[in-house]
Amino acid sequence: MKQAHCIYQEDDHRWFAIARDASKPGYIIDTNEYVVVNGDEALLCDPGGIEIFPAVFSALSAECDPTRLAGIFSSHQDPDIISSLALWLEFKPDLKCYTSWLWQSFLPHFGGQDSTFIPIPDPGMTIRLGGLELQAIPAHYLHSSGNFHLYDPKAKILFSGDVGAALLPADHNGLFVEDFSRHIRHAEAFHKRWMGSDRAKRDWCERVSRMEIDMLVPQHGAIYQGGDVQRFINWFAALEVGVLRG
């Protein structure tokens, strides 16, 4: 069963990773959800699909009061990212969902109404959580054409959506990347096939290299920390993406 692990804490500012669900049906891709808590407010990053809602909800409730959820950050429009939206709204009807303006009229197919969505413009925006200023960082075409990552400059954590994703075998169940070269083998095919634009990738690598990042937390697979963050960025910069095979 999914559990929330605290990956960062300073006073009442915390990050939780709700990672790895060994009990979910095998035909559903495994996802990580992240919760940023600051004082009385919480933001859920990429809440996941309908099928895993009960597991995510209970893992989140075990660590923080779900009525304190102020918003949902949806990196893009995929079903494994946000198809559970209607269920979160069922729980909290006034929840706000931050997503690219590109998907503002697509996501209501999963749930919500006009007032639910806060469109993020292409250059990104600041998302305030109590006194904390989180940054929506553009990551368009990686892989979705309207795609954002979420940066917490105080915790130095970058939530990177599908970038950094690895489809790990069941026995690789550590929360963090332990052996980069062993780990990255499981990320290669995914990035080659899902990431469509080499130009967007180079631009992202260039911008992100200049940011201070202690942890790069992806939506699938293990978390990169310390030296592995730059190692990943370098690896990604050199990878040929947008290829069908090979």
Place this chain on the structure above:
Amino acid sequence: MNAPDRNLHVKAPGVSELARIVRVNEEIKAIVSTAFRINLMALNAIFLAKRAGNAALGFGVLSNELRRFAQELTRHMATLRDMTSGSVGSVTGVVQQQRTSAILAEAIRLSGDGVPGVREARRRGATRLAEQQACLRSLDLRLRSAVEETQQLVELGGVLARSAKIEAAYGGTFSPALMQVSTDFAEVIAQIKRSLEVLGKERLVKD
């Protein structure tokens, strides 16, 4: 908990409601096409009676009545059809709400009743479901009474068909042709009656 087991927990009930709507719609479509056939048959009967002239005056009057009946039946079917197409929206709402509530209930089961906000969420879901079901139930009642009205109309059609048979006997040389037409009428009306009986037994919501 193993995977298939968890899937069962969140499996959505209520898919059969949509299947029921589809059955009702199909039944109505069948009656509509039969009603259209009656229309054509009545027109033919009118022409036949004209050709038979004085020998088939009574039959002529009846075939005019049968045509009016067929037109009335078509109107009834249009009303029924409007009702069911509207009900697809209501049924979809119920199915969605049932699925949402089932998944939310599973989430509450896993996290325990003490989690803040879950009781309110459950109550909201239950209220919405009850509203949607009430809406569907009233639609079901309206549909049933519309079917009953149509059944009464078809009874009248049956009487007309029987009288047409009697009048056909006085049709002289046209008698066999008139008899054939009125027998066809009777058969088609019997068919509509059977369809309406099936329709009358369908329920959009379980009692």
